[in-house]
Amino acid sequence: MKLTRPLALAAAAAILLAVTGCSSDSGTSNDGLADQPIDGVSYAADHGETWPLTVDKVSVLCPGNNQLVIAAGGQSYAVNGLAKQTGEYDDIFDIWKDDPDNPGAKLDLTPVQELAESICG
Template identity: 30%
Template sequence: MSRETWSDGPWPLTVDEAVLECQGDGLVTITAGESKYSLNAAAHAQTGLPDYADPIGLPDPNRPGFHVDGGPLIQRGLALCDGRTSPTTPAGVSNKPAGLVQRQTWNDGPWPFTVDTATLLCTKGADGERVTVVADREMYALNGTAKSAKLWPPFDPIWLDNPNTPGLKVDIGPMIQRGLALCGG
């Protein structure tokens, strides 16, 4: 893929071209020049490759210390793991990811995340349907099946405290249901 052909929001890399690869079981890597990096947390934990963000991730000018959202890159890489390629978007049709969720348009109960936008993904594994969420350049396990796979960290860092009940979190059930719907089940 290249900066020239990228259509999923701002190009998130400092290099003009890179190659995405699925290493199996949701492990996504990215190669730029002669260097290979882990793209998602699962790949970072299991491959021993360095994280891509500091070497080739584009710093976010609006958020010092953060990088431009790599979620669309991760989603494309996970599509490779499923044996699919990124679909071509017909004219007049949105090219937003199917699992994109946003605070401003969420209407299935209280918004459960500390971030305003996230991307849900659902992959089928031998142990069932794994729902993950990508937010702030990180992929997290959202449902129990994804947590049990131990490929992604839990989503606790982005889980919003319930403002009405101290010590409790906002109900995540509706978000998990939305994620499971992406698996078609």
């Protein structure tokens, strides 16, 4: 089958759109094609004593496949098991605060999980 020039251009455009995931420039795409920081910076001050991390600020990454990941200090940390099982991210345990009221326990990660879920969907 011989392709005409318009048909070939249309096919190329369709492939390009499929590869890029039709992402916009808004920085909020969750197409899963790359780990790109998106809107969703959170500060410890926003959550007070309930902020469970030793870092004051994080960026949320949405690599796709329901993985929840945050970035802080040049490192990327798995927030959920789906991200952790890939082996691509550092363990959030490294920046997870101890619970001062329960020796040996950590603070509740719910604020971080809710932040990531609200952004990544």
